[in-house]
Amino acid sequence: MEQPDLEKEIGRDVQIVNGPKGFLAYYGPHKTKQEFRAGVICDEVGAGKNNGIIGCRRYFTCKPGQGLLVDPRKITLLPGDVERKKRWVERAIHCRKLDKAFAQLVKARLGKKQQTMGAPIQVWRKPGKDG
DSSP: OOOOOOGGGTTOEEEETTSOEEEEEEEEEOSSSSSEEEEEEESSTTSSSBSSEETTEESOOOOTTOEEEEOGGGEEEOOOOHHHHHHHHHHHHHHHHHHHHHHHHHHHHHHSOHHHHOSOOOOOOOOOTTO
8 A cells, every 4th residue: 555645635535445534634754653644634533542741742732632642554535624724734734833833932942041030841741651
């Protein structure tokens, strides 16, 4: 089975083979695996397994239980709403800009000495098995 190129299909309605319908929210490399993954926001809350955050990395954003990160070969593209795709692409671009700005802020703040920082930046991390 050949790896599909879904980069230009972000926002498109999809059907996961033997799974729920939704739309493509992410297509790109997986953090730990050397493969590409497709992030799908399911039409129904509860049909997914996550909220777009997998292994402490945000791939996309959705409600808890609405997101899936799957092998792109399990995706079937459906004819869909062009306006929804356009809105999603604009939202994704905006989120990337926010992420980049936040990362620059953190780097700038952490680069200064502790005395000049004032209140330290706190990053929330999901608690591990130890609490």
